[in-house]
Amino acid sequence: MASKRNYMDYLSMPYNPKLRERARELRKAGNLSETLIWNQIKKNKLNGLDFDRQKIIGNYIVDFFCASCWVVIEIDGSSHDDKVEYDKERDGFLEGLGLALIHIRASDVLNSLDSVMEMLRNHPDICRKTTSPPEGGTPPREEN
Numbered sequence: 001m002a003s004k005r006n007y008m009d010y011l012s013m014p015y016n017p018k019l020r021e022r023a024r025e026l027r028k029a030g031n032l033s034e035t036l037i038w039n040q041i042k043k044n045k046l047n048g049l050d051f052d053r054q055k056i057i058g059n060y061i062v063d064f065f066c067a068s069c070w071v072v073i074e075i076d077g078s079s080h081d082d083k084v085e086y087d088k089e090r091d092g093f094l095e096g097l098g099l100a101l102i103h104i105r106a107s108d109v110l111n112s113l114d115s116v117m118e119m120l121r122n123h124p125d126i127c128r129k130t131t132s133p134p135e136g137g138t139p140p141r142e143e144n
Contacts, residue, residue, distance in 0.1 A: 033106035077106035100125035
């Protein structure tokens with residue numbers, strides 16, 4: 001099962017195995033805006049990059065993650081409205097790992113998918129194609 005991912009970096013991401021079932025449920029449920037984006041980026045369709053959907057990083061599940069450029073894409077819908085502090089904490093944790101975060105409003109995906117995809121294709125964090133995290137290396141995996 002060869003892939004373009006750098007598995008050493010990929011496997012060194014902090015990981016809470018207790019979230020496996022929840023991530024699986026989220027993948028199966030797939031809200032519309034996430035499904036629309038997934039259909040545009042799966043199978044290396046976005047700049048030839050390999051993305052995971054509903055990836056566990058630490059104690060969080062991110063919508064989309066690309067290990068080769070260390071980018072997280074989050075689709076922010078109404079479920080984020082009452083979670084400002086939670087989102088701020090999650091973003092701080094992810095950025096602390098050296099990950100770049102791209103937030104996209106669900107309404108933009110639903111109303112302007114072509115524009116969203118154009119933004120992603122030209123986004124500097126998606127275009128940088130690094131094989132390891134920027135500055136500082138990778139953190140150890142969490143085993144809780």
